Ligand SMILES: O=C(O)c1ccc(O)c(O)c1
């Protein structure tokens with residue numbers, strides 16, 4: 270179906286917005302009147318600019334406070350409408366949104382309002398335009414789409430129809446299935462927005478906190494299904510009032526928006542196959558079976574720092590790429606690649622960020638299908654030269670520019686370690702690390718929605734509620750994404766002095782800040798790591814006093830935790846143990862965790878104390894240590 274976005278959803282001036290909207294692949298735009306008034310272009314110039322970008326003006330909005338007024342307000346409202354209809358002719362659009370009235374003099378009365386719209390319909394017809402009526406969920410007399418529909422039904426005029434907006438329906442907790450009773454040809458336009466579940470005044474919530482479908486907590490898919498069930502086949506348009514988006518990079522926000530609209534249609538058709546959705550077919554989301562490898566980009570000079578950390582963590586070099594300076598380090602099912610190449614993407618990453626995680630390879634059921642889904646959802650494909658006989662591994666650019674590769678067990682990709690690498694056979698003794706528990710990605714706070722949308726739409730993934738992590742120098746927000754056996758935590762930092770904020774500055778952008786490895790026996794692993802010279806993070810005595818009191822821990826267990834510098838947490842499902850490395854200069858570190866039972870968190874209550882300890886390790890010599 271054709272997609273559109275309201276100009277209010279993006280930052281910048283009209284010219285910048287148009288460029289961003291066209292580049293993201295939309296077919297049309299809603300012109301928000303303020304954006305037009307603020308611009309210096311004449312209506313016909315704006316119309317031409319829009320069309321020169323290959324876009325249509327899908328809607329002009331909003332027209333406020335029209336219906337149910339006494340004289341002289343009523344005549345003035347009609348005169349105002351006539352002028353806007355003329356403006357629409359100059360802009361080159363035939364549809365305008367009238368939102369339900371908040372006028373203090375408005376009188377309500379469903380037949381009075383319907384009669385006003387009937388008369389307006391004649392005026393609109395004279396100008397060759399159509400009017401759509403939208404219930405603002407804080408409207409004085411009409412604040413529910415069912416009442417707006419009744420007004421439109423009674424107005425009984427071909428130039429008067431209904432406009433639905435998912436926020437106004439879902440924000441007021443109105444059952445979206447009530448839409449299924451409305452004839453699709455009387456719905457003139459559909460606006461889509463999501464929002465996080467926060468209790469607050471409806472108007473304030475709507476004007477500041479809307480976000481892209483899939484980024485919030487509203488059942489926008491249920492709304493979309495109900496709209497499609499009416500037979501509606503018109504525009505799908507984003508109308509997102511969001512403070513962050515208004516300050517963000519318009520191209521990125523527009524791209525996220527287009528991704529969310531494609532995904533929304535895909536979700537609707539998968540949930541209800543009988544619906545007619547005009548969207549090319551692409552594969553369904555699938556879960557990640559395993560993080561197959563993580564690749565670091567570094568240089569000949571800087572590699573020693575990284576490889577000594579790997580060695581002290583129990584990893585061992587086991588082989589090399591057939592044509593590139595890429596070493597494979599292994600331990601208990603984890604493969605880490607160290608790329609010191611002077612060319613290609615790894616080099617670009619290293620130059621931009623210093624030693625960094627530049628690639629993540631994910632094992633899925635069908636790598637080509639996952640790649641096709643990702644690119645259908647607008648992820649840019651990533652191509653790199655391969656030597657003769659080497660595998661072409663499908664890849665995309667992930668958020669923040671890193672590469673995500675897709676692997677599977679098929680006849681080609683399943684042989685990656687035999688074809689692209691020379692691996693020396695033999696077991697790695699290791700320190701008891703058995704896998705990757707999670708990857709922690711750090712990013713500016715305003716990139717978090719974008720990142721979680723990326724993972725949840727491309728993969729079969731769930732997200733947990735956002736939690737606050739208290740860094741002594743500011744708040745970091747953290748959200749976990751889980752898809753099959755892959756866990757990723759997204760950490761958004763606003764404050765630059767937080768550990769996460771410093772990492773973003775030091776590494777010049779978002780990236781993986783830590784890798785958490787799994788062990789089945791944290792104390793055995795801690796002992797093995799100590800022998801290898803692992804730079805363990807010392808945790809203060811106050812922490813153990815508190816954790817023992819909080820959970821009523823056995824003194825023997827508390828003592829083991831303290832001696833090994835292991836942190837502890839519990840939830841209803843089980844227990845969690847965490848051991849940390851001292852962070853590198855840029856803030857990168859390793860974590861080793863043990864999950865017992867069905868513990869499903871990430872130790873968030875421990876984060877303030879872990880961060881404080883990590884910050885102590887980087888303070889000047891001579892200061893007291895924990
Ligand atoms: O916040 C508002 O006033 C407003 C205006 C127009 C809309 O379409 C809408 O959903 C909200």
Ligand SMILES: [Mg+2]
Nearest residue numbers: 403434460508
């Ligand atoms: Mg709206």
